[in-house]
Amino acid sequence: MxxxxxxxxxxxxxxxxxxxxxxxxxxxxxxxxxxxxxxxxxxxxxxxxxxxxxxxxxxxxxxxxxxxxxxxxxxxxxxxxxxxxxxxxxxxxxxxxxxxxxxxxxxxxxxxxxxxxxxxxxxxxxxxxxxxxxxxxxxxxxxxxxxxxxxxxxxxxxxxxxxxxxxxxxxxxxxxxxxxxIVMHKPDPPPVKDHMVPLLLANLRDTPLENWDLTTQQILPYINGINHVARIAAEADVETDLVKSCIQNLVYYGVVQLLPILKYSNVYMTQNLKHLIQSAALSNACRKYVALQPDKLLPSVQRIFQFYASMTHGVTLRAICQRLCPQHHNIDERKMVIFGLQHKFIRCIHKYPVFTGSVPSARQKMYTGLISFDEICCKTGLSPYTIEKDIEKDTNVTVIWK
Known part of the structure; x- marks a missing residue:
């Protein structure tokens, strides 16, 4: 310029x-x-x-x-x-x-x-x-x-x-x-990171593969709302930066939405839950989407609402599943989380470790309060359980939830 x-x-x-x-x-x-x-x-x-x-x-x-x-x-x-x-x-x-x-x-x-x-x-x-x-x-x-x-x-x-x-x-x-x-230009979406989970919008799932570019064709079968970017790159055998660029382009055009990694140790908070009850079309779409076995009796709106309403600060997804047993009511808890995030009924409370000691180790250098738990797991290749145990034992690390 x-x-x-x-x-x-x-x-x-x-x-x-x-x-x-x-x-x-x-x-x-x-x-x-x-x-x-x-x-x-x-x-x-x-x-x-x-x-x-x-x-x-x-x-x-x-x-x-x-x-x-x-x-x-x-x-x-x-x-x-x-x-x-x-x-x-x-x-x-x-x-x-x-x-x-x-x-x-x-x-x-x-x-x-x-x-x-x-x-x-x-x-x-x-x-x-x-x-x-x-x-x-x-x-x-x-x-x-x-x-x-x-x-x-x-x-x-x-x-x-x-x-x-x-x-x-x-x-x-x-x-x-x-x-x-006049074609309105959207601002560029934020950079896509390894730990982010892309979700293809439902109405585009049935688009024929040949209608997409070659990179999208390669990674599309692995975009399911569960796999994060690094896993998609490994499963599709496509270079990670190329996958990120492709997904960022799909986000720009409103084809893909980015979600946090779904883990049973996650904590979620409800928001705007009244919309689920107020809209019959939305509640029916939710019942169909979250059904564990779609050919059986669909889960009731009351059960789904109870599940979402149980999400609060300090309560993990694992604890909610143990108490409410969603699968006994034909509810797939993973799909319920995905639907809730997609429609903004819930949001994930992320953990950010902060190192407060004097001489950090290589891993502790990532504990800045700016890098989320999910991102640390992706960068180190360690399981959430391993990192959690490491943080619990370390008196020089504090965890911020936000």
């Missing part, structure tokens, strides 16, 4: 080919669309703007060097954030010695939004609409002829209205048609 700065208080411009303008905090509407030009007589000017005068002459005069920049910044997205507005453009120079007085026609189609609005989602639309206008200009001088400005204004009005209301717009000019669509 390239940055250009003016004097203190002046505009800041950023140029990118992949969305570097999006550090803002809110999603915002397009406030204005305008076409900036360099006229051989009048110099820098706005030749068409909707709504009219949204960008004042004073503001444009202050930033026109960024709207109509030098050739190295042409044909790439350029964003200027100044005076409470953010302007996303795609400056273009069309060379033609016969058509134009100075052998070149320079223009920039710009979208304007609020200065704190997120603008990265507009960059592909601005580029596509600019390329459409380039084609129209090369075919019929659509932009450089003054008598076509009313048609251009109508295009801007349609694009502004339809993109703000429906996020899609269709422009038809003669035999030329263009379809515009």
């Amino acid at each position: 390239m940055h250009a700065h003016t004097n203190e208080g002046g505009p800041v411009a950023s140029s990118s080919t992949g969305g570097g303008s999006g550090s803002a905090s809110t999603e915002g509407k397009i406030r204005c669309i305008f076409l900036g030009e360099f006229d051989t007589t009048a110099g820098f000017k706005i030749s068409c703007q909707v709504p009219e005068n949204y960008i004042s002459k004073e503001v444009f005069d202050a930033i026109n060097v960024y709207i109509i920049p030098k050739p190295p910044l042409q044909r790439c997205n350029l964003t200027v954030n100044v005076m409470d507005v953010k302007i996303v453009g795609y400056p273009v120079g069309i060379q033609d010695q016969q058509k134009y007085t100075r052998n070149e026609f320079i223009f920039n189609l710009c979208f304007v939004c609020d200065s704190r609005s997120r603008s990265v989602q507009y960059e592909p639309v601005v580029k596509k609409l600019s390329e459409y206008l380039i084609m129209m200009e090369e075919e019929s001088c659509f932009l450089s002829r003054e008598d076509d400005k009313l048609r251009l204004q109508h295009i801007f009005e349609t694009v502004l209205r339809d993109l703000n209301e429906r996020k899609v717009a269709t422009i038809v000019e003669g035999d030329n048609t263009i379809y515009l669509k």
